[in-house]
Amino acid sequence: MVVTRFAPSPTGYLHIGGLRTALFSYLWAKKNNGMFLLRIEDTDKARNSKEAADAILEAFEWLGLKHDGEITYQSQRDEIYASYIQQLLDEGKAYRCYMSKEELTELRETQMANNERTKYNGKYRDFEGTPPEGLEAVIRIKAPLTGEIIVKDGVKGNVIFQAEDILDDFVIARADGSPTYNFVVAIDDHLMGIKEVIRGDDHLSNTPKQIVVYEALGFDVPSFYHVPMIHNAAGKKLSKRDGATDVMAYKEMGYTPEALLNFLVRLGWSYGDQEIFSMDEMKELFNPKDINKSASIYNTEKLDWLNSHYIKNFSNTKLAELLTDYDLILTSHDKKEILLDALKERAKTLKDLAELIKEILATPTSYDAQAVKKAFKADSIDVLTAFNAKVSASSELHLPSDYHHLMEEVVNEMEIGFGKIGNPLRVALLGKMSGPGLDSVMAILGKNETVLRITNAITANS
Ligand code: GLU
Numbered sequence: 001m002v003v004t005r006f007a008p009s010p011t012g013y014l015h016i017g018g019l020r021t022a023l024f025s026y027l028w029a030k031k032n033n034g035m036f037l038l039r040i041e042d043t044d045k046a047r048n049s050k051e052a053a054d055a056i057l058e059a060f061e062w063l064g065l066k067h068d069g070e071i072t073y074q075s076q077r078d079e080i081y082a083s084y085i086q087q088l089l090d091e092g093k094a095y096r097c098y099m100s101k102e103e104l105t106e107l108r109e110t111q112m113a114n115n116e117r118t119k120y121n122g123k124y125r126d127f128e129g130t131p132p133e134g135l136e137a138v139i140r141i142k143a144p145l146t147g148e149i150i151v152k153d154g155v156k157g158n159v160i161f162q163a164e165d166i167l168d169d170f171v172i173a174r175a176d177g178s179p180t181y182n183f184v185v186a187i188d189d190h191l192m193g194i195k196e197v198i199r200g201d202d203h204l205s206n207t208p209k210q211i212v213v214y215e216a217l218g219f220d221v222p223s224f225y226h227v228p229m230i231h232n233a234a235g236k237k238l239s240k241r242d243g244a245t246d247v248m249a250y251k252e253m254g255y256t257p258e259a260l261l262n263f264l265v266r267l268g269w270s271y272g273d274q275e276i277f278s279m280d281e282m283k284e285l286f287n288p289k290d291i292n293k294s295a296s297i298y299n300t301e302k303l304d305w306l307n308s309h310y311i312k313n314f315s316n317t318k319l320a321e322l323l324t325d326y327d328l329i330l331t332s333h334d335k336k337e338i339l340l341d342a343l344k345e346r347a348k349t350l351k352d353l354a355e356l357i358k359e360i361l362a363t364p365t366s367y368d369a370q371a372v373k374k375a376f377k378a379d380s381i382d383v384l385t386a387f388n389a390k391v392s393a394s395s396e397l398h399l400p401s402d403y404h405h406l407m408e409e410v411v412n413e414m415e416i417g418f419g420k421i422g423n424p425l426r427v428a429l430l431g432k433m434s435g436p437g438l439d440s441v442m443a444i445l446g447k448n449e450t451v452l453r454i455t456n457a458i459t460a461n462s
Pocket of ligand 1: 006007008009041185198199200203
């Protein structure tokens with residue numbers, strides 16, 4: 001069975017790069033009817049918080065990415081880690097090191113002065129004497145100090161590290177007994193049954209150490225897929241300055257989960273030149289073997305394009321529900337179909353859509369001076385008055401076409417062009433020259449509000 005995992009450290013919000021590796025892991029598990037597990041790597045008590053862990057779960061909830069089984073919290077697994085530390089000590093694969101902080105610093109400084117790589121010198125590797133007094137021991141693992149460590153990576157191919165360039169007997173438990181990062185990751189991935197690790201390539205350099213741990217404990221080494229970073233247009237690692245990187249900020253800005261996930265799946269993965277992927281298609285088509293070798297470039301226009309695609313294609317019922325998150329309650333608006341049909345093609349985000357709708361539903365309290373100057377001609381008040389009379393006198397006004405007919409009548413009777421009524425009417429109804437089709441606007445507003453707005457404009461501009 002394919003079991004994958006996402007293993008965030010709860011030091012802040014869930015960022016977009018993390019979400020992308022989570023999505024890749026999720027898709028690969030689901031494609032294979034496997035399991036997608038969540039592990040919260042919360043051992044660093046100084047930097048981790050419950051709020052951050054909850055924020056990550058909130059983001060998953062919003063996106064509809066469900067993890068399987070219970071969440072693993074590393075902070076609750078001290079006993080498990082302690083038993084493996086003991087095992088390695090018993091087997092002579094790890095040892096207590098009594099080097100003091102001062103001695104370690106001195107060692108480092110000498111190495112730096114000699115232009116050598118800083119590393120532990122193995123002083124206590126085979127120590128058998130009486131431990132020095134008053135010094136707390138850390139536990140170090142006996143790492144191979146020569147030879148090659150090969151990371152078999154599904155994205156990058158075989159990545160070969162020379163042990164002597166990168167390894168030393170690294171610490172697996174600190175003086176207070178707490179285990180270190182690379183040690184617990186290997187144990188957890190093994191115990192959780194993870195055979196394929198998909199994660200950011202910023203973790204590639206940790207992998208040799210984790211392989212040392214797997215091998216010391218007699219665990220199978222999983223396959224790795226190290227995913228290249230997301231870059232901005234300037235080719236630098238994506239940062240806050242490039243826009244939001246906090247996943248929940250995308251919700252606030254009015255992006256839909258469908259668009260965000262579709263956007264992310266294409267950052268670093270492709271399937272021919274297809275751009276639009278439903279969740280089912282992603283699950284069917286995604287394969288980590290097809291992840292690109294090079295960094296992907298974040299492109300806001302692409303995200304906007306996808307978002308408007310999804311907004312346009314959502315049902316009006318779904319849109320009305322989504323818009324409640326943007327302070328717009330349309331669910332029982334009797335003209336919501338006309339309203340959303342008229343506007344959903346015009347918005348890049350749900351937030352924009354909510355703003356557009358709110359603008360239309362609010363009776364104008366002023367008129368854009370430029371628009372008035374452009375739209376109101378000598379005969380405009382007469383044209384509006386004639387149209388208003390027709391609207392007031394009609395009892396069957398429901399659809400955009402009902403209003404359109406009345407506009408046509410005025411145009412024919414007064415022998416004027418359509419602009420002569422359209423322009424002043426637009427300013428009267430919306431206070432400005434832009435906006436959706438007027439017949440839809442009037443159908444949305446209904447007869448009474450239409451008459452009120454025209455009357456107001458006549459009074460204000462006579
Ligand atoms: N906790 C690590 C992070 O948030 C991920 C570790 C892993 O995927 O192995 O970057």
